[in-house]
Amino acid sequence: MSRQASGLMAWVIQRATAVYLALFLSYLLIQLAFNAPVDHAALVAWVSHPVVALGLVLFVPLLLAHAWVGIRDVLLDYVHVLGLRIGLLTLFAFVFIASGLWAFKAIITAGLQG
Amino acid sequence: MKISVYRYNPDTDTKPRMQDYEVKTFQGMMLRDALLEVKKQDESFSFRHSCGEGVCGSDGVNVNGRNVLACITPITELKEPIQVRPFPGRPVIRDLVVDMTQFYEQYRAVKPYLVRKDPLPEQEILQSPEERDKLDGLYECILCGCCSTACPSFWWNPEKFHGPAALLQSWRFLADSRDQATEERLDALDGPYKLFRCHSIMNCVEVCPKGLNPTRAIGKIKDLMLDKGV
Amino acid sequence: MQTTRPVFLDLWRIKLPIPAVVSILHRISGVLMLLAIPLAAILFHQALSGPAGFEQVAGILGFWLVKLILLILAWSLLHHLFAGIRYLLLDLGLGLDRPAARQSAWTALIAAVVVLVIGGVLAL
Numbered sequence: 001m002s003r004q005a006s007g008l009m010a011w012v013i014q015r016a017t018a019v020y021l022a023l024f025l026s027y028l029l030i031q032l033a034f035n036a037p038v039d040h041a042a043l044v045a046w047v048s049h050p051v052v053a054l055g056l057v058l059f060v061p062l063l064l065a066h067a068w069v070g071i072r073d074v075l076l077d078y079v080h081v082l083g084l085r086i087g088l089l090t091l092f093a094f095v096f097i098a099s100g101l102w103a104f105k106a107i108i109t110a111g112l113q114g
Numbered sequence: 115m116k117i118s119v120y121r122y123n124p125d126t127d128t129k130p131r132m133q134d135y136e137v138k139t140f141q142g143m144m145l146r147d148a149l150l151e152v153k154k155q156d157e158s159f160s161f162r163h164s165c166g167e168g169v170c171g172s173d174g175v176n177v178n179g180r181n182v183l184a185c186i187t188p189i190t191e192l193k194e195p196i197q198v199r200p201f202p203g204r205p206v207i208r209d210l211v212v213d214m215t216q217f218y219e220q221y222r223a224v225k226p227y228l229v230r231k232d233p234l235p236e237q238e239i240l241q242s243p244e245e246r247d248k249l250d251g252l253y254e255c256i257l258c259g260c261c262s263t264a265c266p267s268f269w270w271n272p273e274k275f276h277g278p279a280a281l282l283q284s285w286r287f288l289a290d291s292r293d294q295a296t297e298e299r300l301d302a303l304d305g306p307y308k309l310f311r312c313h314s315i316m317n318c319v320e321v322c323p324k325g326l327n328p329t330r331a332i333g334k335i336k337d338l339m340l341d342k343g344v
Numbered sequence: 345m346q347t348t349r350p351v352f353l354d355l356w357r358i359k360l361p362i363p364a365v366v367s368i369l370h371r372i373s374g375v376l377m378l379l380a381i382p383l384a385a386i387l388f389h390q391a392l393s394g395p396a397g398f399e400q401v402a403g404i405l406g407f408w409l410v411k412l413i414l415l416i417l418a419w420s421l422l423h424h425l426f427a428g429i430r431y432l433l434l435d436l437g438l439g440l441d442r443p444a445a446r447q448s449a450w451t452a453l454i455a456a457v458v459v460l461v462i463g464g465v466l467a468l
Contacts, residue, residue: 040391077266106385203353204351206352333435
């Protein structure tokens with residue numbers, strides 16, 4: 001991340017992703033609270049619905065970008081030992097990327113089943 | 115009235131402590147008057163003060179957990195027991211006297227003066243009334259430090275984050291029609307720390323004894339960055 | 345500058361105005377949710393892996409301790425959502441004056457709890 005990108009861009013990314021996340025998570029929350037899939041078939045049908053699938057495919061990277069800027073802000077504020085800060089930033093980056101790929105795999109598999 | 119004061123003498127104390135004093139109150143008494151009364155009872159007690167009317171910005175202290183100017187804080191507004199401590203996050207030199215060097219360094223870093231590239235004219239540089247109005251709510255800052263020392267982001271990164279007071283002044287010069295260093299000022303503010311440690315916590319707005327709004331000024335700097343950069 | 349001088353920074357003695365309370369809760373709720381991201385990804389993948397996997401995840405989510413965690417995460421999401429909307433409005437220059445900022449902070453704080461309770465009652 002360039003110096004230019006690390007201040008203003010991170011701030012803009014945080015706000016832009018927030019708008020999508022607010023809308024999609026509201027939908028997810030309502031869906032899961034009141035109309036949760038009752039079995040595997042229902043879950044696959046829901047996830048592989050084109051609109052939901054598209055929403056999820058967009059949701060995963062935007063959520064991870066938002067979470068990344070957020071945890072980076074937290075670590076920049078509180079963790080002042082450089083090695084520890086870089087170590088934690090790397091750890092979170094790896095965990096986030098792995099989580100994202102794992103979620104993508106699940107979405108694609110569901111799409112193939114549905 | 116009982117008043118409890120933070121005491122630390124670098125020559126004799128290894129740790130700070132709180133000391134209680136009994137002070138007689140009077141009509142219209144300010145916190146500064148109470149501290150002066152403490153000083154009368156105990157000459158070893160130190161605190162900064164000067165004008166006594168909220169103009170010089172010397173007697174900022176933390177009373178009952180809130181940063182105020184002692185000279186314009188009526189005693190009647192304070193809940194007893196009154197506990198007076200130095201500004202949070204600053205190294206204590208003695209009693210309520212703190213080292214504000216870092217705060218002034220951050221102020222210096224935003225180049226708090228007009229920068230002209232054109233040759234200076236013979237007369238003063240004129241401003242329209244509208245241009246002058248843009249400086250209202252900015253020039254009134256007395257640099258007392260109540261805001262920056264109430265800001266968590268400044269507690270964690272005082273050497274990297276400019277803090278609300280310095281950023282208010284940064285905007286004061288960015289907003290000035292006579293200044294010609296907009297790009298340089300904005301470039302100097304980029305990166306994750308100097309400006310962007312601000313998370314709109316708004317403790318600065320809560321405590322400013324002049325009723326100024328650093329959060330709004332910081333927002334305007336961000337708007338200008340977006341305008342120039344995106 | 346190296347110094348051995350004491351520093352007053354006893355956080356429990358410093359008053360947190362209500363906007364600051366909302367701010368620190370915004371941060372805490374955000375961290376709680378991002379710690380749940382890898383677990384959510386694993387459970388999501390498992391639930392989609394097949395009928396057996398779905399039943400397994402449903403069983404895990406039915407466990408009372410997990411339900412408690414889900415409740416905390418639901419509050420986290422709601423608080424983060426309402427406080428987040430407040431921050432977006434502040435960024436747009438809305439509600440920056442002290443009384444408005446306090447009022448919107450209270451609103452975000454209370455709205456998250458109210459929606460959590462109403463949603464909880466309706467969903468059960």
